[in-house]
Amino acid sequence: MGDYWLVGLLTIGGVLLCQGIPFSNEQPIDLKDQDVQKGVDYLQMYDYLPPIGGFGTITKKTFKKSLKQMQNFSGLKVTGKLDNKTLTLMAKPRCGVPDPIKVAANGQVKRSGGKLSVRVVRAAFTGGKWQNNKITYRIINTTPDLPIQHTENAIERAFQVWSDVTPLVFTRTTSGSADINLRFDAGAIHGDGYRFDGPGGMFGHAFPPENAVNAMDGDVHFDDDEKFTFQTMDGLNLFQVAAHLIGHSLGLAHSSDTEALMSPFYHEFIPQFQLPDDDRDGIQRLYGNKPVEDIGNSPARTGEDDESEVSRPCNKVYDAVAFLRGDIFMFKDNRYWRLYFIGVSTSDINHGDPVDRFWEGLPDNIDATYERPDTTILFFKGSKYWEYRDNRPRPGFPKPISHLSPKLPRKVDATLTWPDVGKTYFFFKNQVWRFDEKRMDVDRGYPKLIKDSWAGVPDNIDGAFSYRNGCTYFVKGKKYYRYNNRRQFVEKGFPRSFGVDFLMCRAVDD
Numbered sequence: 001m002g003d004y005w006l007v008g009l010l011t012i013g014g015v016l017l018c019q020g021i022p023f024s025n026e027q028p029i030d031l032k033d034q035d036v037q038k039g040v041d042y043l044q045m046y047d048y049l050p051p052i053g054g055f056g057t058i059t060k061k062t063f064k065k066s067l068k069q070m071q072n073f074s075g076l077k078v079t080g081k082l083d084n085k086t087l088t089l090m091a092k093p094r095c096g097v098p099d100p101i102k103v104a105a106n107g108q109v110k111r112s113g114g115k116l117s118v119r120v121v122r123a124a125f126t127g128g129k130w131q132n133n134k135i136t137y138r139i140i141n142t143t144p145d146l147p148i149q150h151t152e153n154a155i156e157r158a159f160q161v162w163s164d165v166t167p168l169v170f171t172r173t174t175s176g177s178a179d180i181n182l183r184f185d186a187g188a189i190h191g192d193g194y195r196f197d198g199p200g201g202m203f204g205h206a207f208p209p210e211n212a213v214n215a216m217d218g219d220v221h222f223d224d225d226e227k228f229t230f231q232t233m234d235g236l237n238l239f240q241v242a243a244h245l246i247g248h249s250l251g252l253a254h255s256s257d258t259e260a261l262m263s264p265f266y267h268e269f270i271p272q273f274q275l276p277d278d279d280r281d282g283i284q285r286l287y288g289n290k291p292v293e294d295i296g297n298s299p300a301r302t303g304e305d306d307e308s309e310v311s312r313p314c315n316k317v318y319d320a321v322a323f324l325r326g327d328i329f330m331f332k333d334n335r336y337w338r339l340y341f342i343g344v345s346t347s348d349i350n351h352g353d354p355v356d357r358f359w360e361g362l363p364d365n366i367d368a369t370y371e372r373p374d375t376t377i378l379f380f381k382g383s384k385y386w387e388y389r390d391n392r393p394r395p396g397f398p399k400p401i402s403h404l405s406p407k408l409p410r411k412v413d414a415t416l417t418w419p420d421v422g423k424t425y426f427f428f429k430n431q432v433w434r435f436d437e438k439r440m441d442v443d444r445g446y447p448k449l450i451k452d453s454w455a456g457v458p459d460n461i462d463g464a465f466s467y468r469n470g471c472t473y474f475v476k477g478k479k480y481y482r483y484n485n486r487r488q489f490v491e492k493g494f495p496r497s498f499g500v501d502f503l504m505c506r507a508v509d510d
Contacts, residue, residue, distance in 0.1 A: 028057040039063070039082050042090045043070060045202075046264075047098035073099050074265075075258040093226070093236060093266040095244060096194070096202035100253040128210030129251040129286050130179070130218070133167045138178035143228050143238070149375055150230040151238065152390075153326035155182060157340070158242035161261075161273075162250060165280050166287040169357070172390045180218040180249050182242070186225045192216060196223040203241050203266060206248035218249040229269075230326075237269040247279065251286050255279070271341060313337045313352065314505035320414070321463025321475045321498075322369045324377055328465065328502070331355065334364035342467070342502050361393045362386060368463070370415040370424055372437055380412050407442035408433055416464040416472065430459040456490025457481055 029036055040058060043049040048066040049058065064080040071078045076085055137159065142151040159170040188195035196202060204222040222228070222241065229235035240261070247262050255262040260278040313330065320331040328339040335352040355362050359379070368380040376394075379386045384398035401408050409428040416425040423443075426433040431447040432454070450457055454474075463475040471491075472483040479495035480502070499505035 027060050029060050029063045035082050035087060036063075038087065038090065039067065043067065045096075045098075046070075070099075073254075073256045075256065089265070091200075093200065093203050094264045095248075095254070096196070096205035096223075097248055097254060097264070099264055128208045128217075130168075130209045133287065134169050134171070135180060135218075136171050136173050136178040137180040137182065138173050138175075140181055140183040143184045143222065143224060145228045145235070146230050146238065150326060151228075152375075154230060154237075154239040155242050156325065157239050157327075158246050160338075161243045161275055162246060162283055163290075165275060165290055166283055167289075167291055168250070168287055174390060180220065180246070182220040182222070184222045184224040186223060192219075192221065196221075196225060199225045199227075203236055204245050206245040208248060208251055220245045220249055231269075231271070233269045236266060240267060240270065240273065243273075247283070250283060252279070252282050255282070313503055314499045315478070316499070317477050318462055318475065320366050320368050321465060321473075322371075322415070323417075323465035323467065324369065324371050325375075328467075329369070330463075331366055331369070339502060359388055359391050359393070362388070368412045368415040368427075370417050372417070372424075373422060378415075380415065383410050405435065405441050407446075408435065409447070414461045414464045414474075416466065418466065425464070427461055427464065454483065454490075455488060456494075457483060 029040070040049065040063070043063075043066050044051050048070050049062070067082070067086070068078050068080045070076075071080075071086060074089055076089060077083075079086075137155075139152060139155060142148050146154075156172070162168055163170055186196060187198075192207075194205060196204075202223060203226050204220065206220040207216045207218060209217050220242070222238075222245075227235035228238040228241065230238060244261055252262050254264045255278055257263060257276070257278040258265075260276050261267075262279050262282065316330075316332050318330045318332050320329075322329055322331075328342070330337045330339065332352075334355055336355050336358065337352055355364065355366075359377075362379055363381055363386075366379050366381045369377060371377050375389070377388045379388070380401065381398075383400055383402075385401055385404070386397045387394040401410065401412070408426055409431070412426050412428050414427040416427070417423070418425065422437045424435045424437060426435060427450065430450055432450050433447045434443045435441070436443055450459055450461075457474050458476055458481070461474050461476045464472065466472045466485070470485050472485055474481040474483060474490075475498055476495070478498055480498040481490045481494045482496075483490050497505075
C-alpha cells in the first residue's frame with residue numbers, strides 16, 4: 001500500500017476527481033455497453049484508469065492501453081480486449097488495494113512523476129515499513145460468520161505466516177491502542193472513507209506502515225458483506241484473506257506472481273498452506289530473515305548438533321499435547337510446536353519456538369494444558385497452574401491446583417476438555433477426575449480408574465485432546481490411541497506412531 005496505495009485510494013475516494021481526461025479527437029468508448037462499463041469501473045477502482053472528471057472522456061486508445069496493463073499484471077494474455085477470461089478475472093473476489101503498475105527498479109511503488117513502462121512486478125513494496133520488530137495488534141470486532149474463537153485463531157495464524165520467516169514478533173492486545181487494528185465492517189461505515197462494494201468483489205483493504213494517515217498505519221478492514229469461513233472450501237477462507245491483508249500492513253504491495261499470497265486475487269482454500277517464495281523473498285527484503293537462534297538451525301552446522309535436534313518435532317516424547325485455539329500444540333522442555341492439520345509435513349509447522357515467546361512468563365516443562373469454553377488457557381506444572389487470556393498471563397498466578405478444587409489430584413499427567421458439555425477430565429497415573437467448569441468442582445463418583453471410564457486407554461498418558469473429526473486422541477510416549485467418541489472405545493489397530501501419522505515423520509524408534 002505505502003504512499004502509492006494511499007494515492008490510489010485517494011483517487012478512488014475523490015481527491016483527483018477534478019482531474020478529468022483531456023479532450024481528444026480520438027473516438028470515445030461506449031459506456032452504454034455493460035461489459036465496457038464493468039471494465040471501466042474495474043480499471044478505475046484498481047487505479048489503472050483515473051476517474052472521469054469534469055467534461056473528460058475515456059478514449060478507446062486509453063481504455064485499451066489500461067486494459068493491457070491490467071492483463072499484463074494479472075497474468076492474462078495481453079489483448080487489449082474485454083475477452084471472457086478478462087471479464088471472468090475481473091469478477092473474482094480480490095483485495096481492494098490498487099495494483100502497483102508503477103514500480104521503481106528497487107521494487108518500491110512510485111507515487112507520481114516520471115515515465116514508467118509497465119512490466120511484470122514481483123514482491124513490490126509500498127515504501128513504508130515498521131521500524132520496530134515488536135508489533136501489537138488488536139481485533140476490534142469479529143465476523144458473525146464464525147465463532148469468535150475461529151476468527152481469533154485465523155487472524156493469529158495469519159500473523160504467524162509472516163513471523164515464521166522474519167524477526168517480527170506480533171502480540172495481541174485486547175484493549176487500548178495497538179499498532180495494527182483489525183475490524184469487520186460493510187459499506188462505507190469503517191472510518192476511512194473508502195467504501196466496500198457489497199457481496200462479491202473486494203474482500204477488504206489495508207493501510208501500510210508509514211502512510212499519510214498515521215492513525216491508520218497498518219490497519220486492516222474486512223468487508224463484512226462477504227462470507228468468511230474457517231478450514232473449508234466454501235466462501236472466503238479468513239486465514240488466507242487475513243494473511244494477504246497483513247502483508248499490506250507490513251509494507252508489501254500486490255505481486256503479479258499469480259501463485260503468490262500477495263497476488264490481488266483470492267486463492268481457493270489451501271489446507272496445508274505454505275508461504276510462497278515470492279512472498280518470503282519480499283518480506284525478508286524488508287525485515288530480514290528469522291534469526292538463527294529463533295529457528296534452532298545454524299547455517300554453519302550440518303543439522304546433527306544439539307540445537308538443531310531441539311527444533312525437530314519428530315522422534316520425541318512430548319511433555320504435553322493438547323488442542324488449543326483450534327490447533328494441536330505439542331510441548332517439550334522449553335519449546336512448542338503447532339500443528340494445523342493431522343498429517344502435515346514437519347516442514348509445514350513452526351520450528352520449535354520458545355514457549356515464553358508466545359506465552360509470556362510460562363515456565364518450561366509443563367505437564368498439561370487445556371482451553372476453557374471462555375477461551376482461557378490453563379497450564380499445569382507440578383502442583384501449580386497458570387491462567388492465560390490470549391497469550392497474556394492473568395495476574396495472581398501461579399496458584400495451587402487445589403485452588404480449582406481440593407478434590408483434584410495434587411499433580412496431573414494430562415487434561416482433556418470434552419466437546420460441548422463443559423466438562424474437563426484430569427488424568428494422573430491410573431485415575432481420572434471429571435471437573436465441572438460451571439460448578440468449579442469434581443463430579444460425584446470421581447476419581448475413577450481410567451480403564452473403567454475410557455475403554456482401551458492406557459494409564460500414565462502424556463497428552464489428550466478431542467479433535468474436530470469426532471475422535472479423541474491419547475498420547476503416551478511416541479504412540480497414540482484413537483478413541484471413537486460415539487462408540488466409546490479405542491479403535492482397532494492402535495496404538496500407532498504419533499510422529500509418523502501426525503507429522504509425516506519417517507518411521508521412528510519405539
